Amino acid sequence: MTYGVLNRAMEERKKVSLSQAMQHALKLAREASSAGEVPVGAMVLSPEGYVLSVARNQVEGDYDGSAHAELLAMRRAAAVLGSARLVGCTLIVSLEPCPMCAAAISHFRVGRLVYGAYDPKGGAVDHGPRLFQRNYCLHKPEEVISGLCEREASALLTHFFQRRRSGTIASITDVSSKS
Numbered sequence: 001m002t003y004g005v006l007n008r009a010m011e012e013r014k015k016v017s018l019s020q021a022m023q024h025a026l027k028l029a030r031e032a033s034s035a036g037e038v039p040v041g042a043m044v045l046s047p048e049g050y051v052l053s054v055a056r057n058q059v060e061g062d063y064d065g066s067a068h069a070e071l072l073a074m075r076r077a078a079a080v081l082g083s084a085r086l087v088g089c090t091l092i093v094s095l096e097p098c099p100m101c102a103a104a105i106s107h108f109r110v111g112r113l114v115y116g117a118y119d120p121k122g123g124a125v126d127h128g129p130r131l132f133q134r135n136y137c138l139h140k141p142e143e144v145i146s147g148l149c150e151r152e153a154s155a156l157l158t159h160f161f162q163r164r165r166s167g168t169i170a171s172i173t174d175v176s177s178k179s
């Protein structure tokens with residue numbers, strides 16, 4: 001389904017606003033939730049604002065602890081561009097990136113990061129290591145927009161973990177694992 005959305009967006013050469021992109025990331029997050037994954041969705045836009053890639057968490061489905069939405073979206077965007085770097089591109093993700101993904105954002109040279117829900121426990125942008133504020137982080141996004149559609153994004157996560165705790169959905173891995 002994710003690939004279908006991507007193909008359609010690519011075919012239509014769709015240009016989207018940041019809030020449209022976040023709404024789409026939230027839609028992908030809901031898809032993730034339905035599949036038993038932590039609800040996180042992501043999208044990469046070209047410097048001109050066209051959709052390059054979309055992804056959602058696939059940790060459980062892929063048996064891959066690193067299959068976080070934003071990491072998958074960056075890999076797919078790089079493949080679309082035929083470039084290991086996403087210079088000038090915007091990454092939209094529904095949850096504050098973790099240390100692994102924040103480091104990947106730096107390695108991929110993402111120009112702008114936009115995220116939804118804050119993650120005081122697992123986040124690495126505005127919480128925890130605050131990676132982009134460190135001198136050892138050589139490539140930081142030129143711009144970070146935090147908390148876009150924050151209420152909706154965090155409600156999705158809260159609801160998911162409530163359901164998981166209540167046993168409505170199976171607890172597959174440790175509850176602290178996130179995006």
Ligand SMILES: [Zn+2]
Pocket residue numbers: 068097098099100101102179
């Ligand atoms: Zn991550």
